Amino acid sequence: MKHTISVLVENTAGVLSRITGLFSRRGFNIDSLAVGITDNPDISRVTIVADGNEHDVEQLAKQLNKLVDVIKVQSLDQEQLISRELWLVKISCTPDKLSELKNITEVTGAKIIDVTPETVTLEISDWGAKLMNFKALIEPFGILEMVRTGVVAIERGAGGIGRK
Template identity: 45%
Template sequence: MNERKHTIAVLVNNQPGVLQRVAGLFGRRGFNIESITVGESEEPGLSRMVIVTVGDEHTLDQVTKQLYKLIDVIKVVNLSSHPMVARELALIKINAEPGMRPEILGIVDTFRAAVVDIGPHTLIVQVVGDSDKIDAMVELLKPYGIRELTRTGVTAMVRGSVH
């Protein structure tokens, strides 16, 4: 079985219960959802879900066919089969005594991140990028003591004018 990461965009009617039905379908097929983001799309009344999951091509094809059977699903696109732009946002609250801040700010600058809150003993850093960039920044900030971490999940779209 050749499992790999897939990023799928699902255009759906903005109706109660759609997210639950889509997520349930993945669970029944044995797909773990690594991340899922949902928000309004360019079409009024429609939302776009971007789902990151791991599985083989056959199972992904089956999930796609099952998604189309859900009444509120309009369109399914396997974004990872095309050149795509994918981004995630993370907020990271770290221990930051005043003497350590210049060192931490060096890391923040290197990653083109931003300090969005300064407390007496902490900083909250915002970083935007692909998942690998965020993972790398988290690893570099761990020695300072991460108090809290939250990530949005991946959002993505195909490059150029393909879709």
């Protein structure tokens, strides 16, 4: 089962290596990991999507909590989270196919951000199934290159990590 875990960490050198080291050392499998600074420049926020049973995820959270650089760990309820991932995708696309592609971007909410006579670069921000659907739609064009940010997530409603 997929679990999404938010982690607030000290924004110091070495913190990411401590976290990733922990994963490999304790044998946790990570689907994605995204890191960025928060509104407080001293604190970064890491979003981890991990696959595993309840016991594994509980251990993962406990082991993360033991790291001194980790300030707070919260396992987000799958029902109660808003998650997004940003993709940049470069595909083959000649001008004659552009209108077909425009239909796809309109339906999926993707944006065309760069065009050459042979290629188009697309940007999309969405979540899980919708992104997979987008991928299926553009695959026939031929994907040349693709980059994903990894999932970031936040709790729905007024509550949140470090807030009650």
